[in-house]
Amino acid sequence: MSIILQALVFFLIFLSTVLVVGIPVILASPGQWERLKNPIYGSAAAWSALVIIIGVFNSFVR
Template sequence: MVLLVQLLVLLLVILSIILVVGIPVTLASPGQWEKSRNLVYTSIGLWVGLVIVTGIINSFIV
């Protein structure tokens, strides 16, 4: 169970780094927002889901 939480946290950190770099680049590039808006929203939804799932699974560890 601890290994699962560690993997979820690793995925969360990797996705966070990608979003911290990717979203400002997307917003600063002319015309890119319209092309990649769905990808940005999907990535943010995945990040929120990972935070919630990691918190729930972490609550089972004593």
């Protein structure tokens, strides 16, 4: 079970890094926000869901 938790945390760290680097680049590029708005919102929703899933899953792992 702890391997699953470690994989979820790794994916959270990876997604966080991608978002921290990607969002400022997208916002600085002219016209990219309108084109990539939905994938950014989807990624932010996935990040939020992943934080909640890790929190719930962590309560079952000792």
